[in-house]
Amino acid sequence: MPNNFSNILFSIIIPVHNTEKTLSKCINSILKQNFSKIEIILINDGSTDKSKKTCNSFKRKFKGIKIFNHRKKLGVSASRNKGIKEAKGDFLIFLDSDDFLLNGCLNKLSNLVKKNTLSDLIIAKKFITLSMPNTFITHRVFNTKSSNKKNTDQLINELNSKRHVYGNIYNYIINRNFLIKKRIYFTPKIEFGEDQEFIIKILCL
Numbered sequence: 419m420p421n422n423f424s425n426i427l428f429s430i431i432i433p434v435h436n437t438e439k440t441l442s443k444c445i446n447s448i449l450k451q452n453f454s455k456i457e458i459i460l461i462n463d464g465s466t467d468k469s470k471k472t473c474n475s476f477k478r479k480f481k482g483i484k485i486f487n488h489r490k491k492l493g494v495s496a497s498r499n500k501g502i503k504e505a506k507g508d509f510l511i512f513l514d515s516d517d518f519l520l521n522g523c524l525n526k527l528s529n530l531v532k533k534n535t536l537s538d539l540i541i542a543k544k545f546i547t548l549s550m551p552n553t554f555i556t557h558r559v560f561n562t563k564s565s566n567k568k569n570t571d572q573l574i575n576e577l578n579s580k581r582h583v584y585g586n587i588y589n590y591i592i593n594r595n596f597l598i599k600k601r602i603y604f605t606p607k608i609e610f611g612e613d614q615e616f617i618i619k620i621l622c623l
Contacts, residue, residue, distance in 0.1 A: 426528055428456045429507030429594065432515055433497035434473060435463040440516040441472050447518035449480060453525055458483045459501045464491035469515075495604035495612045498587075502597055510594050512587040520546075527591060538596035539620055541573075545589045559589065574621055587613040592620070 430448055434441060448458055460473045462485060470487065477483045486500055498512060509531055513519075534540055544558045559577075597603070600623050604616050 426455060426509060426531055427507040428453075428509055428511055428524060428527070429459060429501070429505035430456060430511045430513060431459045431461070431498055431501030431505065432513050433461050433463055433494045433501070434465060434469050434515045435491060435494075435497075436465050436467045436469060437515040438465075438468040438472055441469055442476075444513060444515050444518050445472075445476050445483075447520075448513075448524075449476075450521065451519060451524040452522075453528065455528075456482060456524065457505070457507055459504060460485045461497040461500050462487045463493070463497045464488045493607055493609055495608050496606050499603045499606070502594065502603060505594055507594060510592045510597070512590075512592075514588070517588055531591065538593045540591040542589045542591075545586065577621070587616065590617065590620075596620075 432444065445458065445460075448456065458476075460476075460483065462470050462473055473483075473485050477485055484504065486504065488497070488500075494514075501512075502510065511527070530540060531537075541559060544556055546554045546556050548554055597620075602616070602619050602623070604612050608615065
């Protein structure tokens with residue numbers, strides 16, 4: 419855990435594979451946050467379209483962007499593991515290259531981390547998805563508004579009672595030191611449900 423929580427560094431890890439149509443929007447949504455304490459880690463996973471060119475274009479224009487290239491497609495799990503190992507931030511945020519952050523998101527997340535300085539994992543109560551042009555759907559993770567008053571065991575029991583763990587990895591803020599200390603990584607070659615498995619391993623510890 420960092421000693422100075424007034425100066426939190428976020429590492430935002432983004433696997434990239436043939437997503438030239440959405441990648442620029444994703445990266446721009448981070449750069450427009452008006453939040454300087456970030457590093458963006460782009461793992462180009464053997465893309466055959468213009469994704470690699472887009473990554474390089476952003477790196478030339480903006481500091482704090484790191485690019486790692488796989489010669490062939492290794493999968494999203496291996497790409498995220500590369501990001502975990504290369505990250506220098508105190509807390510990790512995972513995005514897919516067709517995700518984007520809402521305005522002011524990182525400042526709010528930073529304030530949230532400062533209020534929860536002993537946390538290894540922070541779970542957002544809700545997130546939104548864009549299902550159609552300009553149509554946003556809100557997804558609530560917990561059943562009640564009082565979830566923040568419960569202890570860790572109660573929260574996990576609530577998730578377990580629903581028999582569903584929100585595996586959308588962008589819904590979690592994770593302490594990098596916790597992952598490294600506990601040796602928690604994504605299981606390589608898993609392409610479906612890898613988020614759920616990763617989060618369950620964290621919850622178990």
